[in-house]
Amino acid sequence: MNLDLTSIVSRVGVPDDAVRELALARQGVLTKPAGALGRLEDLSVWLSAVQGQCPPTAPRAARVVVFAGDHGVAVRTSAYPPAVTAQMVLNLLAGGAAANVLAETVGAKVRVLDIAVDIDWAETGHDVPAALTRHKIRRGSMPLDEGDAISRDEAERAFLAGVAVADEEVDAGADLLIAGDMGIGNTTAAAALIGLLAHRGPAEVVGRGTGIDDDVWMAKCAAVRDGMFRARELAGDPIGMLAAVGGADLAAISGFLLGGAARGVPVILDGVVIGAAALVANALSYRARNWWLAGHRSVEPAHGIVLDRLRLDPIVDYQMRLGEGSGALVALGVLTCAAATLANMATFDGAGVAGPVAP
Amino acid sequence: MNLDLTSIVSRVGVPDDAVRELALARQGVLTKPAGALGRLEDLSVWLSAVQGQCPPTAPRAARVVVFAGDHGVAVRTSAYPPAVTAQMVLNLLAGGAAANVLAETVGAKVRVLDIAVDIDWAETGHDVPAALTRHKIRRGSMPLDEGDAISRDEAERAFLAGVAVADEEVDAGADLLIAGDMGIGNTTAAAALIGLLAHRGPAEVVGRGTGIDDDVWMAKCAAVRDGMFRARELAGDPIGMLAAVGGADLAAISGFLLGGAARGVPVILDGVVIGAAALVANALSYRARNWWLAGHRSVEPAHGIVLDRLRLDPIVDYQMRLGEGSGALVALGVLTCAAATLANMATFDGAGVAGPVAP
Numbered sequence: 001m002n003l004d005l006t007s008i009v010s011r012v013g014v015p016d017d018a019v020r021e022l023a024l025a026r027q028g029v030l031t032k033p034a035g036a037l038g039r040l041e042d043l044s045v046w047l048s049a050v051q052g053q054c055p056p057t058a059p060r061a062a063r064v065v066v067f068a069g070d071h072g073v074a075v076r077t078s079a080y081p082p083a084v085t086a087q088m089v090l091n092l093l094a095g096g097a098a099a100n101v102l103a104e105t106v107g108a109k110v111r112v113l114d115i116a117v118d119i120d121w122a123e124t125g126h127d128v129p130a131a132l133t134r135h136k137i138r139r140g141s142m143p144l145d146e147g148d149a150i151s152r153d154e155a156e157r158a159f160l161a162g163v164a165v166a167d168e169e170v171d172a173g174a175d176l177l178i179a180g181d182m183g184i185g186n187t188t189a190a191a192a193l194i195g196l197l198a199h200r201g202p203a204e205v206v207g208r209g210t211g212i213d214d215d216v217w218m219a220k221c222a223a224v225r226d227g228m229f230r231a232r233e234l235a236g237d238p239i240g241m242l243a244a245v246g247g248a249d250l251a252a253i254s255g256f257l258l259g260g261a262a263r264g265v266p267v268i269l270d271g272v273v274i275g276a277a278a279l280v281a282n283a284l285s286y287r288a289r290n291w292w293l294a295g296h297r298s299v300e301p302a303h304g305i306v307l308d309r310l311r312l313d314p315i316v317d318y319q320m321r322l323g324e325g326s327g328a329l330v331a332l333g334v335l336t337c338a339a340a341t342l343a344n345m346a347t348f349d350g351a352g353v354a355g356p357v358a359p
Numbered sequence: 360m361n362l363d364l365t366s367i368v369s370r371v372g373v374p375d376d377a378v379r380e381l382a383l384a385r386q387g388v389l390t391k392p393a394g395a396l397g398r399l400e401d402l403s404v405w406l407s408a409v410q411g412q413c414p415p416t417a418p419r420a421a422r423v424v425v426f427a428g429d430h431g432v433a434v435r436t437s438a439y440p441p442a443v444t445a446q447m448v449l450n451l452l453a454g455g456a457a458a459n460v461l462a463e464t465v466g467a468k469v470r471v472l473d474i475a476v477d478i479d480w481a482e483t484g485h486d487v488p489a490a491l492t493r494h495k496i497r498r499g500s501m502p503l504d505e506g507d508a509i510s511r512d513e514a515e516r517a518f519l520a521g522v523a524v525a526d527e528e529v530d531a532g533a534d535l536l537i538a539g540d541m542g543i544g545n546t547t548a549a550a551a552l553i554g555l556l557a558h559r560g561p562a563e564v565v566g567r568g569t570g571i572d573d574d575v576w577m578a579k580c581a582a583v584r585d586g587m588f589r590a591r592e593l594a595g596d597p598i599g600m601l602a603a604v605g606g607a608d609l610a611a612i613s614g615f616l617l618g619g620a621a622r623g624v625p626v627i628l629d630g631v632v633i634g635a636a637a638l639v640a641n642a643l644s645y646r647a648r649n650w651w652l653a654g655h656r657s658v659e660p661a662h663g664i665v666l667d668r669l670r671l672d673p674i675v676d677y678q679m680r681l682g683e684g685s686g687a688l689v690a691l692g693v694l695t696c697a698a699a700t701l702a703n704m705a706t707f708d709g710a711g712v713a714g715p716v717a718p
Contacts, residue, residue, distance in 0.1 A: 030457075031447065031456055032457055033569035036679065038680070039678055040677055079716060081716055087713060094705070098390075098396065098700055101699050101700050102699065105417070106692075318396075320395065320397040321394075321395050322395035326396070330693060340463070344460045345455060345456065346455025352446060353443060354440055354442060356439055356569070357438060357439065
């Protein structure tokens with residue numbers, strides 16, 4: 001396996017500055033006091049520049065891809081049994097998870113991918129669609145506190161799978177991408193990645209995940225410390241970090257986020273797991289973040305570190321900690337409002353409304 | 360005119376505590392870690408209690424009523440010419456204003472009412488619907504810095520008109536109410552009301568409105584000071600305050616907010632003008648706020664005072680200052696997300712997903 005990162009990174013451009021200026025100018029002639037829509041104006045101008053058109057179109061074909069994967073470390077660091085990952089994959093397929101309900105509400109579609117769930121679906125008798133496992137790398141990533149979570153070859157394959165999924169979605173018409181995560185133990189992997197990339201200690205990056213008590217929190221800190229110690233020589237090798245502590249699902253998400261940027265589509269980030277993958281993608285291309293919005297601020301402490309490093313201001317802050325892209329989906333509703341105002345409001349001239357009195 | 364406030368106030372009940380408990384319990388069995396949806400869970404539980412049913416239904420027939428009115432003081436306190444109020448009424452009727460676009464996006468309908476616009480539509484040749492002026496009280500409220508904005512009789516009639524509009528909307532099937540405001544000078548009236556009801560000085564409550572410079576800001580402070588001085592003996596007489604400094608549109612909005620509470624429907628508040636009217640309604644019935652959500656936090660300084668007094672936590676904080684119900688409409692999108700999760704997510708049992716490992 002030879003991962004040609006240079007080729008992918010070279011495809012990441014920058015949003016259109018000339019269109020950004022047009023969008024700013026258009027905001028100034030809509031029937032409202034200048035700046036009166038506050039953050040909505042900023043979001044609409046950003047979307048215009050990313051889409052390369054003014055006015056922008058409100059996202060009509062947003063796609064959430066939920067990357068599911070198990071983590072061997074979970075038995076020591078989670079409040080939930082690892083079997084929940086596969087059960088939640090079925091729930092997502094059946095439409096009963098938060099991501100399904102929120103996507104339906106804001107007009108997005110959900111795709112679930114088994115990247116590294118510790119299950120052989122054929123053995124279970126569950127009738128899952130073939131597409132679910134099209135990009136499966138392996139059954140579960142190994143315990144990151146004992147050794148590398150996955151091999152370097154697996155990390156490269158998973159990363160490329162993520163890039164390919166972004167391409168598939170954009171080719172199929174997606175006009176906005178959201179990555180979601182599902183996997184018992186994945187906040188442990190995310191904490192280790194963020195600790196490594198942001199140079200923070202375990203206690204700064206380890207949170208309560210799905211809701212662990214103090215004893216499990218200490219075990220989670222220990223696991224993150226062991227993983228970070230093993231990976232201490234990997235500065236400058238983000239793919240190596242994904243192999244050492246991230247695991248297959250985090251690697252695929254990193255590729256997906258970079259792939260979205262490479263395709264020049266708007267991407268809304270979710271919480272701490274997606275944030276960890278975003279830090280990896282940002283380490284590969286500092287331009288990638290221009291194509292991303294921070295959907296929300298999670299209660300996970302490491303997520304605040306990610307937002308600071310990426311200099312992204314979250315759209316909502318609702319003390320959410322669910323994953324699945326749920327926070328990003330709530331934010332998509334706000335972005336749609338912002339886009340609609342810039343696209344569809346009347347102008348002063350068009351509506352025959354007077355502007356401010358000249359001072 | 361005899362305003363029977365006691366009768367209206369007596370109709371304001373409290374949301375259903377038993378249903379609130381059911382909603383809390385249901386949140387605990389949905390397929391997610393307990394509490395993982397953060398604020399969305401709180402909003403969904405609130406809506407359940409207000410609707411008196413668990414699960415709640417996402418609002419399907421939300422109605423924004425924009426109360427338009429002119430204020431004689433505006434010539435000294437606004438960056439915009441008073442003629443803009445009537446022009447914006449036409450823009451709202453034509454569907455080009457921010458409220459129209461946001462309502463379309465989040466699935467609400469807009470109704471515009473000329474409560475006190477300083478215009479005789481028949482003279483203008485504009486073909487406006489008869490319903491626009493059905494509740495019109497007068498042409499413009501008078502300058503609040505020179506004398507009472509309206510008479511007590513007008514204040515009572517405007518207040519009752521607001522109550523009647525809430526009744527009309529709920530009778531027509533509205534399942535959520537939003538009050539919007541449109542009127543050059545209306546933040547001057549709002550500042551004076553908030554100063555009186557929250558015991559603050561002019562400089563604490565006067566903001567930049569549509570975007571005034573320092574000279575106009577000082578003139579606005581002086582106008583608010585003069586209005587508050589005239590009204591200084593009106594403590595305990597909220598209707599008197601509406602007459603003295605609020606004007607007809609603020610009086611109608613106060614009635615509408617109290618009327619919504621009396622009908623037991625959810626109400627989302629908007630910015631500083633609606634906030635001032637909410638303080639008046641809250642002074643008449645301390646129970647009213649149980650039926651209200653704070654949609655957003657405006658940049659107007661007096662709005663923060665309102666939110667503190669009402670102990671309401673805004674759903675979004677986007678530095679908006681537009682009025683028309685715009686901030687409340689963005690918040691409606693979030694409330695709809697919250698309601699949908701509680702209503703439509705699968706339960707652990709229903710989806711065959713395991714709960715947390717017993718400690």
